[in-house]
Amino acid sequence: MVDQKNLKxxxxxxxxxxxxxxxxxxxxxxxxxxxxxxxxxxxxxxxEKEFDHTVKVTKSNNEEMVAKLRATGGGGFDLAQPSQDRIxxxxxxxxxxxxxxxxxxxxxxxxxxxxxxxxxxxTVDGDIYGxxxxxxxxxxxxxxxxxxxxQDYTDxxxxxxxxxxxxxxxxxxxxxxxxxxxxxxxxxxxDEAAYADIMGQVEAKLIDCKANVxxxxxxxxxxxxxxxxxxxxxxxxxxxxxxKLNADNADITFVAPAAGAxxxxxxxxxxxxxxxxxxxYDWINFVMQPEIAAMITAAAGNFTASQGADAFASDxxxxxxxxxxxxxxxxxxxxxxxxxxxxxxxxxxVLDRVKAAK
Amino acid sequence: MRAEAKLGLALLLTPLLLWLSLLIIIPHINxxxxxxxxxxxxxxxxxxxxxxxxxxxxxxxxxxxxxxxLMSVMATVITLVIAFPVSYxxxxxxxxxxxxxxxxxxxxxxxxSELVRTFGWMILLRETGVVSNVLQYLGLVxxxxxxxxxxxxxxxxxxxxxxxxxxxxxxxxxxxLDDAVIEAGYDLGGSGPSILREIIIPHATPGIVSGxxxxxMLSLGxxxxxxxxxxxxxxxxxxxxxxxxxxxxxxxLGAAFGFMLLILSSVIVWGMLRLTGQTLEKTMG
Numbered sequence: 001m002v003d004q005k006n007l008k009x010x011x012x013x014x015x016x017x018x019x020x021x022x023x024x025x026x027x028x029x030x031x032x033x034x035x036x037x038x039x040x041x042x043x044x045x046x047x048e049k050e051f052d053h054t055v056k057v058t059k060s061n062n063e064e065m066v067a068k069l070r071a072t073g074g075g076g077f078d079l080a081q082p083s084q085d086r087i088x089x090x091x092x093x094x095x096x097x098x099x100x101x102x103x104x105x106x107x108x109x110x111x112x113x114x115x116x117x118x119x120x121x122x123t124v125d126g127d128i129y130g131x132x133x134x135x136x137x138x139x140x141x142x143x144x145x146x147x148x149x150x151q152d153y154t155d156x157x158x159x160x161x162x163x164x165x166x167x168x169x170x171x172x173x174x175x176x177x178x179x180x181x182x183x184x185x186x187x188x189x190x191d192e193a194a195y196a197d198i199m200g201q202v203e204a205k206l207i208d209c210k211a212n213v214x215x216x217x218x219x220x221x222x223x224x225x226x227x228x229x230x231x232x233x234x235x236x237x238x239x240x241x242x243x244k245l246n247a248d249n250a251d252i253t254f255v256a257p258a259a260g261a262x263x264x265x266x267x268x269x270x271x272x273x274x275x276x277x278x279x280x281y282d283w284i285n286f287v288m289q290p291e292i293a294a295m296i297t298a299a300a301g302n303f304t305a306s307q308g309a310d311a312f313a314s315d316x317x318x319x320x321x322x323x324x325x326x327x328x329x330x331x332x333x334x335x336x337x338x339x340x341x342x343x344x345x346x347x348x349x350v351l352d353r354v355k356a357a358k
Numbered sequence: 359m360r361a362e363a364k365l366g367l368a369l370l371l372t373p374l375l376l377w378l379s380l381l382i383i384i385p386h387i388n389x390x391x392x393x394x395x396x397x398x399x400x401x402x403x404x405x406x407x408x409x410x411x412x413x414x415x416x417x418x419x420x421x422x423x424x425x426x427x428l429m430s431v432m433a434t435v436i437t438l439v440i441a442f443p444v445s446y447x448x449x450x451x452x453x454x455x456x457x458x459x460x461x462x463x464x465x466x467x468x469x470x471s472e473l474v475r476t477f478g479w480m481i482l483l484r485e486t487g488v489v490s491n492v493l494q495y496l497g498l499v500x501x502x503x504x505x506x507x508x509x510x511x512x513x514x515x516x517x518x519x520x521x522x523x524x525x526x527x528x529x530x531x532x533x534x535l536d537d538a539v540i541e542a543g544y545d546l547g548g549s550g551p552s553i554l555r556e557i558i559i560p561h562a563t564p565g566i567v568s569g570x571x572x573x574x575m576l577s578l579g580x581x582x583x584x585x586x587x588x589x590x591x592x593x594x595x596x597x598x599x600x601x602x603x604x605x606x607x608x609x610x611l612g613a614a615f616g617f618m619l620l621i622l623s624s625v626i627v628w629g630m631l632r633l634t635g636q637t638l639e640k641t642m643g
Contacts, residue, residue, distance in 0.1 A: 067603065352601075
């Protein structure tokens with residue numbers, strides 16, 4: 001008898017908790033596929049307080065985002081943040097995004113030039129797929145006391161820094177070296193043969209340069225370790241990496257290469273099978289407010305496309321930015337155009353051969 | 359009665375069959391279809407063996423596979439050489455609590471994840487790491503030494519990771535060897551090496567074979583250790599598969615590589631068994 005009563009209570013409890021679970025699931029859950037630092041805990045908390053949504057953050061990178069969405073045909077997430085050059089190509093190839101309804105986004109919160117550029121770069125068949133969020137550059141991180149001569153990508157191959165340099169074996173390295181060698185890979189994006197020719201020259205240069213490299217770094221933390229310990233004195237890296245190291249050691253900082261830093265813009269896109277579009281639009285409008293955008297800048301270390309957020313950014317970060325970027329260097333930033341589908345195969349072959357070369 | 363027995367057998371087999379078909383057979387069939395597709399234009403594919411041909415035409419891929427296989431064989435041999443005396447000691451010489459204590463010591467490293475273990479090796483071996491500093495402190499070397507980012511570091515990592523998988527089968531087979539047989543060997547005038555050759559190794563062969571197969575397959579399919587400890591030239595075959603799938607969005611070539619890995623590694627294991635005159639039945643039996 002007692003057992004039966006207990007059983008009943010237990011069953012009721014289970015039923016209630018299942019119902020409760022079901023309810024939270026039906027209230028909007030925003031599954032956000034983003035980069036580390038783009039959805040800091042304090043921002044998520046403010047958002048959850050203001051709206052009735054819960055946010056589930058998954059941290060990733062460009063390639064993994066596209067690969068994840070491709071595996072599910074654009075499902076599993078409600079909002080993703082790939083770079084603007086990784087939208088048109090994958091969309092044409094795999095159809096993993098859905099068009100943005102710009103009427104649901106407060107365009108006035110964006111820096112106009114950046115919004116227009118991103119819209120143009122993410123248009124496929126007349127539909128716009130992305131709006132900008134965070135932007136930054138990649139270039140060189142240099143210990144200016146130990147390797148003052150490194151001013152450009154190809155300087156990494158000079159004898160002065162032999163055995164003490166590092167870079168990633170990824171496409172930014174190929175692009176950076178091409179610019180530094182006086183070539184223009186972006187102009188050749190539309191012409192596979194010309195692009196393959198440029199990549200062939202870069203391949204020869206990188207194989208030639210291999211003896212100089214200590215190791216190819218894979219993740220941001222690995223690079224930080226290498227530079228902090230002094231094992232590496234110059235490397236290709238993101239601007240934020242250099243500024244973070246600068247906070248610990250004033251000699252180390254980000255240097256905009258003579259051939260031009262490579263500029264990227266991370267965007268907001270809606271995955272094709274996203275289920276909480278309204279929550280996604282709420283999130284976009286929420287984080288583009290200048291105060292909130294400044295909080296993200298503080299966490300990620302990069303500036304956002306939010307109009308007026310600079311006013312809230314910390315003075316230290318602004319000082320580091322200005323030290324790395326003269327107005328001429330800003331004008332010289334090479335912004336990534338959309339990558340046409342298929343170029344990755346050419347680059348992939350080059351990277352594999354460089355890695356395997358003696 | 360017979361129908362009941364049949365039902366019982368079917369029910370008992372269901373989990374295994376579900377496991378095999380859902381997690382192994384169906385994904386592999388799907389992968390084969392992907393591998394046999396060739397991208398001809400944006401979002402259009404044709405059935406063709408082009409991806410498999412790429413594997414054979416680009417010497418780099420073949421070379422990487424050969425390198426990976428040779429290094430895995432070497433890791434297996436080194437693991438066996440180190441694990442054999444250890445297992446013999448645990449199985450035959452150590453007794454009681456000491457025995458279980460030693461066995462536990464082999465297990466302990468596996469309580470932390472492979473990632474953490476690999477990081478441990480990085481901390482030890484790097485230029486500003488523990489080993490380099492100790493050597494400098496003792497005055498054995500002038501200036502820091504770099505021991506990370508080369509093939510030897512990969513080998514150390516692989517052997518360390520696979521040690522347990524060699525020790526366990528060896529200990530189990532050696533425990534079943536009656537001490538009296540070894541004594542009889544000595545009584546009949548055998549020396550240490552001849553007893554090892556004539557009695558212990560033949561008896562332990564099933565353990566050696568199964569341990570070697572496991573270690574070889576684990577090394578061949580390892581991703582983390584070679585990518586983290588390896589240097590500029592140390593391309594591992596699984597790394598190629600990963601980069602085709604994730605970085606290049608080229609699932610077709612990645613799937614073809616995956617199949618080549620499956621086929622070639624099976625061929626290598628089969629060839630090794632033939633070469634040493636062993637069969638799987640004997641090993642399992």
